Amino acid sequence: MHLGHINYPPTTLGEAVDKWHHDTLPLDCVMTVSDPATLDGGQFEWFRGTKHEMAAMRDRGETIPRERIVAPAFPGPGYAIALHGDMIVHRGAPLNTLAERISMVNGYVAMDPSVDEQSRSRDLIALDVQRAIADMRGGEVPPEHYE
Numbered sequence: 841m842h843l844g845h846i847n848y849p850p851t852t853l854g855e856a857v858d859k860w861h862h863d864t865l866p867l868d869c870v871m872t873v874s875d876p877a878t879l880d881g882g883q884f885e886w887f888r889g890t891k892h893e894m895a896a897m898r899d900r901g902e903t904i905p906r907e908r909i910v911a912p913a914f915p916g917p918g919y920a921i922a923l924h925g926d927m928i929v930h931r932g933a934p935l936n937t938l939a940e941r942i943s944m945v946n947g948y949v950a951m952d953p954s955v956d957e958q959s960r961s962r963d964l965i966a967l968d969v970q971r972a973i974a975d976m977r978g979g980e981v982p983p984e985h986y987e
């Protein structure tokens with residue numbers, strides 16, 4: 841099963857297209873829709889280290905050493921990279937010049953319920969089970985839910 845979304849650029853220069861983060865899903869495919877050759881900045885980047893290292897660096901107020909940031913080359917629109925999005929810290933770097941920078945991301949989860957999908961989906965569902973069920977039923981929330 842896959843879940844997809846499209847990233848559009850911010851309208852403010854210097855603002856990351858997508859801030860440093862890791863995903864909730866175990867496998868992502870990030871595809872550039874725009875031609876990277878037409879963009880100044882906005883590259884997809886990942887941190888060469890663990891998400892725990894990144895969290896510790898953030899807590900210490902450290903900046904990420906440039907040599908630990910990897911920006912893979914995307915030769916043109918339609919090229920993609922697959923990554924363990926829930927383990928790899930990544931971002932869309934800020935644009936240096938405003939432009940139409942669009943990427944499409946598909947995230948994949950195992951359909952076999954016996955497989956540990958290594959995602960945080962259970963945490964998200966646990967936030968508000970009644971609301972999630974209600975959304976699936978067209979928005980009707982049992983009145984006792986908010987009492």
Ligand SMILES: [Fe+2]
Nearest residue numbers: 862863925930
């Ligand atoms: Fe992501």
